[in-house]
Amino acid sequence: MQLKDVKSPKDIKGCSITELNDLATQIREKIITQVATHGGHLASSLGVVELTLALHYVFNAPEDILVWDVGHQAYVHKLLTGRFDRFETLRQQGGLSGFPKRSESPYDAFGVGHASTSISAALGFAVARDKQHQHNSVVAVIGDGSMTGGMAFEALNNAGLSKQNMTIILNDNKMSIAPNVGGFPKYLNRIISDPMYNKVRSDIDRVMAKIPGIIGRHFRTLIQSVEKAVKNAIRPGQFFEDLGIRYFGPIDGHDLGELISILERVKSIPGPCLIQVMTEKGRGMSFAETNPSQWHASVPFDPKSGKPLSPKSPTPSLTSIFGKTILELAKKNEKIVGITGAMPSGCGLDIMQKELPDRVIDVGIAEEHAVTFAAGLACGGLVPVVAIYSSFLQRAYDQIIHDVALQNLHVVFVLDRAGLVGADGPTHHGSLDLTYLRSIPGLTIMAPSDENELRNMVTAAIDMQGPVAIRFPRGSALASELKAEVEPVEYGKFQIKQQGKDILLLGVGFMLHELEKTAKILAEHGFNPTLVDAKFVKPLDKEGYRNLFQSHHTIVTLENNSIVGGFGSEIAELLADMDFHDKKLIRFGLPDAFVEHGKIPDLYRMLGIDGTSIANKLLKDL
Ligand SMILES: Cc1ncc(C[n+]2csc(CCOP(=O)(O)OP(=O)(O)O)c2C)c(N)n1
Numbered sequence: 001m002q003l004k005d006v007k008s009p010k011d012i013k014g015c016s017i018t019e020l021n022d023l024a025t026q027i028r029e030k031i032i033t034q035v036a037t038h039g040g041h042l043a044s045s046l047g048v049v050e051l052t053l054a055l056h057y058v059f060n061a062p063e064d065i066l067v068w069d070v071g072h073q074a075y076v077h078k079l080l081t082g083r084f085d086r087f088e089t090l091r092q093q094g095g096l097s098g099f100p101k102r103s104e105s106p107y108d109a110f111g112v113g114h115a116s117t118s119i120s121a122a123l124g125f126a127v128a129r130d131k132q133h134q135h136n137s138v139v140a141v142i143g144d145g146s147m148t149g150g151m152a153f154e155a156l157n158n159a160g161l162s163k164q165n166m167t168i169i170l171n172d173n174k175m176s177i178a179p180n181v182g183g184f185p186k187y188l189n190r191i192i193s194d195p196m197y198n199k200v201r202s203d204i205d206r207v208m209a210k211i212p213g214i215i216g217r218h219f220r221t222l223i224q225s226v227e228k229a230v231k232n233a234i235r236p237g238q239f240f241e242d243l244g245i246r247y248f249g250p251i252d253g254h255d256l257g258e259l260i261s262i263l264e265r266v267k268s269i270p271g272p273c274l275i276q277v278m279t280e281k282g283r284g285m286s287f288a289e290t291n292p293s294q295w296h297a298s299v300p301f302d303p304k305s306g307k308p309l310s311p312k313s314p315t316p317s318l319t320s321i322f323g324k325t326i327l328e329l330a331k332k333n334e335k336i337v338g339i340t341g342a343m344p345s346g347c348g349l350d351i352m353q354k355e356l357p358d359r360v361i362d363v364g365i366a367e368e369h370a371v372t373f374a375a376g377l378a379c380g381g382l383v384p385v386v387a388i389y390s391s392f393l394q395r396a397y398d399q400i401i402h403d404v405a406l407q408n409l410h411v412v413f414v415l416d417r418a419g420l421v422g423a424d425g426p427t428h429h430g431s432l433d434l435t436y437l438r439s440i441p442g443l444t445i446m447a448p449s450d451e452n453e454l455r456n457m458v459t460a461a462i463d464m465q466g467p468v469a470i471r472f473p474r475g476s477a478l479a480s481e482l483k484a485e486v487e488p489v490e491y492g493k494f495q496i497k498q499q500g501k502d503i504l505l506l507g508v509g510f511m512l513h514e515l516e517k518t519a520k521i522l523a524e525h526g527f528n529p530t531l532v533d534a535k536f537v538k539p540l541d542k543e544g545y546r547n548l549f550q551s552h553h554t555i556v557t558l559e560n561n562s563i564v565g566g567f568g569s570e571i572a573e574l575l576a577d578m579d580f581h582d583k584k585l586i587r588f589g590l591p592d593a594f595v596e597h598g599k600i601p602d603l604y605r606m607l608g609i610d611g612t613s614i615a616n617k618l619l620k621d622l
C-alpha cells in the first residue's frame, strides 16, 4: 500500500503486519523529507510511527478519541488522517498546523501545544461519553517528559477514582527535549530494567513447571494463589495500580504485532488502563537516534549529511546572550540559581549548566512547581532566576501572584519567546505576558530593545528587590558583538532615542526597531516624531511621560503583546488619569484574537504592525 493512498485510517485496517511495516518506512521518509525541507519537530514523530499505526489500526477515529499530549509527535497521525496531500504546507502560513488542532480536522479531537494536558482532556471525553450513554473508546498518548507535569498526576489521581473506561499510552523514550529528569522517570526506568523483577518471575515459572500434575486440587489452587500473590507483589507499574489504573507493559513500541495485540486486549478491559510503550526518539534517522535532543526540532537540513541548509545567523541568539550573562553573574554571586522547566537549551541555561551544573535545576515540565520552588529558594536566601518561555509561564500565574509577589520575594523571571514565535503558532506565541503580568502589584517588568539592554537588565535585575520579569522575543542579536561594558539601568526610566515634537512613538522591546522605520518614513513626509524606548512596562516614570504627553499631539504605542491590557492600555490609563483628554492615542500590537502560525515578518505585515504599515496608517489618519 502506498502512503499517498491512505485517505483515512480505514484504509489501513486490512493491512498485514508486513504492509504496515512498509507504511512505517514510507511515513518516516515523508516526515524526514518534510522537516529537511521546511523545518519542524522531528525526533518525536519518528519515534511513534508504529505506535500511531497501531492506534489507528485498532481504534476507529474519529468516533474513538485520540488525545495527543503536546502534539509535536502527531505528524504520523496527520499523515494517516487525510492530510497527506497538504502535508507539505505544515507549519507554513495558511498551511497545516504543527500541532493537532480541532479546527483543522475531525481526527484532532483536542487542540494541544503545551504539555501534560492529555489525560485530563481524555478523562473529560470519557465522562461526557458515559453521561450520554455512548460507547466509543478514549485514548490519551502522553510522553514520559509530559508525565513529569503536575497536571498529568492530578489527572491520574482523578482517573483512578472515577473508573471511566479509557486507555493511557505512556510513550516512554526516556527523553524530554533534554534527557528526562526526576524520580518518576527513574521509577519508569526501574520497571523496565529491574533484573530482580524479571528473575523472580521466571524463577516462579520454573518452579511451577516442576510441580507434578498428580498433586491434589486444593494444594494446586493454594500454590497458584501463592504464585499470584508473589507475582503481584513484584508487579511493575504498582504505582498506577495503587491509584486504580490497570498497568500493562513494558511493550516494545516498534513491534507492530505486539502493539496491536495489547491495544486490542486493553480496549475491552473496563476502567482506566495504562500501557507503558517503549519507543526510541528519532527512530529511523541515524543522526536523530544518536542525538535526539538536537533533533527534537530542526531547521531545514541536508538529509544526507544532517547539516543545516541555511547558514547560521551571523549574530548570536538572544537566548545565548541571556545564558552567557547569567553564567558570568553566577560565577560572581554564588546565591544565583537557574531554574528551567525541562528546557535548558531552549532558555539558554544550558550554558550555565555546563560550567556550574549544581547551580541549574531542571524541574521537568513543571512550570507551576518551578515558580513556587523559586519562592522557597528566595525565602531561603538564594536568588532564583526562573527562565521560562512566555507562553509556558501562563500556567504558573497563581504561583507568581500568591507565592512570589504577595510575599514580595526577589525572584527573577526571564521570559524568552515573548511576542510572536513564528511556526509554532498560537499555542506558543508569547502574546499575553504583559497583560497577565502588568496587573500584579510590586512586579517590575522590563523589555530590552537590543542585546546590550538584555544583558544590562539581567545584570540589574539580580540587584533589584522583589519580583522582576524581563521579556524578550525569539530571535537573534542585532550585532555580532556586545558592547565592552555592562551599563547600569535607571530603574523605571524610559530612554528618548530621537527627540521631536509632534508625534510621540513609544516602542516596547525589540518592536522599537519597527518604530524606527516608522519614524524615518514620517520624517520623509514632514513630521518631526519623537522616538522612545519604553524599557519599563512597570513601573512607569509617570512624570517623565507627563512631560512627553504635553509636548506631542499624537501618541503611538507599539508592542509585541496583545492590544488588550498591554503597554498601550497602560498609556491610555495614564492619559486618562492625567486628564489628557485632547490627545490622540493610537495603539499598535497583537489583536484580541489568536494569531496563526507563519513567519514572523509576514505575520507583522498581515497584522499591520511592521514599521511601514504603521507609517502608512498614521499618514492616512493624521
Ligand atoms: C507546558 C509546556 N512546557 C514546556 C514545553 C516544551 N516541550 C515541548 S515537548 C517537550 C518534551 C516532551 O517530552 P515527552 O512528553 O517525553 O515527549 P517526546 O518529545 O519525548 O516525544 C517540552 C519540554 C511545552 N510544550 N509545554
Ligand SMILES: CC(=O)[C@@H](O)[C@H](O)COP(=O)(O)O
Pocket: 041, 070, 072, 113, 296, 297, 346, 417, 421, 424, 428, 474
Ligand atoms: C513542542 C514544543 O513546545 C517545543 O519543542 C517548542 O516548539 C520549542 O520552541 P523553540 O523552537 O522556540 O525552542
Ligand SMILES: [Mg+2]
Pocket: 143, 144, 145, 146, 171, 172, 173, 174, 175, 176
Ligand atoms: Mg519522551
